[in-house]
Each structure stands twice: as structure tokens, then as C-alpha cells.
Amino acid sequence: MSNDPISRIRRFNRAVTREVGALDNSFLGRGRPLGAARVLNAIGHGHTDVAAIRDYLGLDSGLMSRLLRGLEEEGLIETEPHSDDARRRVASLTEAGQREFEAYEDLSNDRASALLARSPHSDALLLAMDLVASALGRDRISVEEIDPRSEAARFCLGEYYAELGRRFEKGFDVALSRDPDAAAMVRPRGVFLVAMSDGLAIGCVGMKGTGGGMAEIKRLWVASSARGLGIARRLMAAAETAARELSITTLRLDTNSALPEALQLYRKSGWVEIDRFNDDPYPDHFFEKHL
Amino acid sequence: MSNDPISRIRRFNRAVTREVGALDNSFLGRGRPLGAARVLNAIGHGHTDVAAIRDYLGLDSGLMSRLLRGLEEEGLIETEPHSDDARRRVASLTEAGQREFEAYEDLSNDRASALLARSPHSDALLLAMDLVASALGRDRISVEEIDPRSEAARFCLGEYYAELGRRFEKGFDVALSRDPDAAAMVRPRGVFLVAMSDGLAIGCVGMKGTGGGMAEIKRLWVASSARGLGIARRLMAAAETAARELSITTLRLDTNSALPEALQLYRKSGWVEIDRFNDDPYPDHFFEKHL
DNA sequence: CATTTTATCTGACTTAAGTCAGGTAATTTG
DNA sequence: CAAATTACCTGACTTAAGTCAGATAAAATG
DSSP: OOHHHHHHHHHHHHHHHHHHHHHGGGSSSSSSSHHHHHHHHHHHTTTOOOHHHHHHHHHHHHHHHHHHHHHHHHEEEEEOOOOOOSSSSSEEEEEHHHHHHHHHHHHHHHHHHHHHTTTTSHHHHHHHHHHHHHHTGGGGGEEEEEEEESHHHHHHHHHHHHHHHHHHTTTTGGGGGGEEEEEEEETOOEEEEEEEEEEEEEEEEEEEETTTTTTEEEEEEOOGGOOOOOSHHHHHHHHHHHHHHHHHHHHHEETTTTTTHHHHHHHHTTTTEEESSSOSOOOOEEEEEEE | SSSHHHHHHHHHHHHHHHHHHHHHHGSSSSSOOOHHHHHHHHHHHEEEEEEEHHHHHOOHHHHHHHHHHHHHHSSSEEEESSSSSSTTTEEEHHHHHHHHHHHHHHHHHHHHHHHHHTTTSSSHHHHHHHHHHHHHGGGGGEEOOOOOSSSHHHHHHHHHHHHHHHHHOOOGGGGSSSSOGGGGGGGTTTTEEEETTEEEEEEEEEEEEEETEEEEEEEEEOOGGTTSHHHHHHHHHHHHHHHHHHTOOOEEEOOOOHHHHHHHHHHTTTTTOOOOOOOSSSOOOEEEEEE
């Protein structure tokens, strides 16, 4: 009765509603009703099209219109007709609006810092929060193509190397491995894909063109807090789609038996094991797939 | 920028606000404003005193009064003066009110089940939710004395034995250990204490009187999702307080080196290591503390 | 026992949020 | 190019939520 799954979820909801309730109040305390603050926030976060904001916040068009007029009168935003379609309007922050938006952001950040500061074992708490957020937001996880030298990509690679270091008995040193240079993972030679969940990178995969209709899959990683959501499968599928677009007909990859989930995924999705095709010291399994 | 702790907490808040927002709507859909539904719920959950409800929900006394009249007119609740103090009023559910309250409970349970059903790896998700709920609710964790044969106590003991099974190389079989009989952990011979966090038992400790001003500390356990919150320390402190009340002057306990956190706690809190005092096959360390 | 305090109630108000029926101007469609 | 559609705006309305100043009756206080 007190420890069954449903009670545990409801307990979680109660605990979090309290906390989030307190966090929602950060919208207050600046002398502006919640509706107006939400619109200001939406604009600050890049929702400029009035219809997009209305849709995002689920507002009636009449209410939306009034909220926009209110923010305009406060001198926080400006609106102008859309350049392509004069019926539509686009909103943007004025300088004062930008400052006000940042003040709200600071309030939210302060709440988050305060929560962190009063939590011991904050690493475990953050991991648990990541897991919950990824599970709740699983329908909104997207796979995006980014530059392998970008911040999100470097974050993923750092986590990937750290994971290998933990998994391999003798650790992992990037310098000893054949580090694929980033330029080979940019179109038209290859691609680098990340899985994004509400702004956080939770997985990645690289495809490195090697010439002659061939490419190698590298750096497949999924955050431990996001496993079991089918993300590796989605990343691999997206990589194969990109490969076809780039007229690549044969994909190869190497991996290690310390990564059994990866081995299982490859075997289940049409890859066939082949002989060693490089002298990298880490891998002990080699696969190939014809597209 | 996208993977720092503060961003991760804010991502968690966004994800959970969506979910909880959807859950809050379970209060709607029954043709009753949120305020009235919250009061009905509070009464259903045992807050009968009007002042207590007002305090719990943070409502103005005027508003509270009107909400109560509304629920009374709907035939869902009844109020009567408090028997000790006729200024105060106590509210209770009518039969119709009880049914309505249960309908709300069912809606909440359904939402929770739906979340569970669409989540793979629900064990990991539930553990993460427990951890977050315990961390957010750490200020509301209480230590309570309960019967060692009650459901909450048996849940704790089950988790404790499972934990020993995982920690000990050769597993753990209760039958081989000197299972303290429950009667020895009830006043006046001893006590059994649990740590409760918003309705969930997250830790326990037993004290078993052995006669002659002596007692043994048994079954100290804290849920993995609630470690680092100082719960073991609070449980032990509460057990010592209870021991003094029961005129016990010497406490003893046995433990195992596979439980290093426990060993460290005992050493830091005034326990001294002594020679083996029983022939139980599991323990390899023995401690004593004079009160 | 008169005074003060406490718990609740009532009436008069305000604000926020949302709904709905037109209205206007730009754009799309047949 | 007339008719329909679309995007947004405006005015009139409703509901929910909350605030505040007394009113009332019971209980506590000196």
C-alpha cells in the first residue's frame, strides 16, 4: 500500500509539485501576472511568431493579443508584421525586455542553485533527475545533425571516453585509439548526430567517410540516464539514412566485448561480424553492413 | 551551457512541470474548480480541522469558508463544531463525498499507472523518482515508532534482507541468522523505528531488549534512494533516546565488514569495538556503547 | 466578570484568466 | 477578381481566486 509503484509515483508527484510550485513563484515577485511573464519568457526563448507562442502556451487568441499589448505598453517587447505574410506578427524583446527576461532567468537559476546547494550527494540527485526527465520527455527526444567540434558534440565525446575508461579493465586513452578527425564527420564525407532531450545531449554517433562508398560508424554513446528508450537504435537508423543520402553503400564499425549492449544492437539490426580490419588496440569485434 | 548542473535541474523542472501539469488536470474534468477539489482532497486525506486545512492549503479564511459552504451545498461534506472548542469546526465527508474523493483518487492512480505503463525500465525510473522525492522532501522526513509486525516494518525488513543478500559474497539467509523475535522489539522490552518520507518507509532500526539493562541494535537499514541524508544517524539517535527511556544502560550490536558505511557510522558516534558476543555466522564485527 | 483573543463567517471588492462573438485587413482559392 | 480563409484584434462577458474590513460567538485572560 505504501511502497507499490503507483504510491511511489504519487509520492514523487507530491514532492515535486511542492518544489516546482515554489519554483513557479519565481515568475511572481516581479509585479507581473503569470500569463504575461510566460509570454515574455517564450519570446526570450526564441518563440517570436505570435501564433507559435499562442500554440506553445495554449492561449486563446484574444487573451494572447491582450498580453502582447500589455507587454508592449510596458516597453518590454515590440511587434511587427511578418515580412512574408503581413497578417502574421512577430514579437521581439526590446533592450528593457531583454533585461527583464534575464532577471527571470536569474531567478530560475538561483532556485536551481539553492536546490543544489542544500542537497548532499548532488551527483546522484542530478543523475536521477536526468533519468526522470529523459523518461518523461521520451516523446520529445530528437536526433539532430551537428558539427562534431561543437560544444554538445565535445560533451558527448567526453562522456563517451569516460564511459570506456570505466568499462575497459585497463582504462581507455584516446591518444592510443585511432581518433577520427572531426573533418571526416562533416558532410559530404560523413555526419555527426546527437540525440537531444529538451536541450540536453543524451547520445551521439559519428559516421566517418573513408572514400569509395565506404564509411565507418564511430562513437556510439547513450547517457546512462537515457538507456532503454531506444535511442541507440534511433541514432543508428539516422546514421544509415544519412549514409544513403551520401551514396555510401558499405558501413563498418569496430567495438569491444566490454560493451555487450552495443554488440547485441548490431547483431539484431542486420550487421554481420567480419575479420579485423584495423590495428587499433581497443576493439575485439568488427562488423559490416551493406545498405 | 547545456549540461551544467543548473541547466540539468531546470530541464528536470520543465519535464516534470509538463507531466505534473497534466496530472493536476485530474482535479479538473469533474466539473469542480481546483480550490474546491483541493479542499475535498485534504478532508479525504484526514485533515478534518478547518484551521488545519486552511494552513495546509495556504488559504484565506474567507475563501476557505466559502469553499466549505460550496462543498456542503453539494452534499459532499458536513461540518460541526469541535467537541472541545465550539469556535473551531471539523469537516467530514458524507457518503457522496467519500465516493467523490475516491473518484479523484482513482484519476490520480490512473495517471500514475499510465506513466508507469509507457516507461520501459520502470524499476530504474521508480528508484530515480524515490531518490528525487527523498532529496526534495528531506526536511519532512520523520522517525516514528511502529510495531515490528506492521506492513511498513515488514517492507523494511524485506528490503534489508535483500540488501544483505546483495552485499554478502555468499548471500544471506534469514533462517541461519539469529532472527530477533518481534515481541522483543516492542515496549517495554525494546522498540522498532522507521524513517518515513511522505508516506514511504525509507529506513528502519530495531532495538531488542535482552534483560538486565542491556539491549541489542538490530536491522539498521536505509533505502539506497535515501542515503546521504543523515537518516541512519537519526535512526540511531532515536534508538538511543528510546533506550534511555527504557532504562537501558548498555547497547550492543553486531555487523559485517561488507557494510562499511555502518562500521564508519558506529565508530564516529561513540561505539567501541568489543569481542565477539554471539555465534551468529554472519557478523564479523561487534560493538558496544554505554549510555 | 469585563476584556481580549481566537476561529469562523459574510459582504463588498479586485485581479487574473479565459471565452466568445464579431470586426479588419491580408492572403489564398476557385 | 470575387469569395473564402486566415491571423490577429476588440469589446463584452464569465469564472475562479483571492483580499479585506467588519460581524459574531466562543474561549482565554487578568
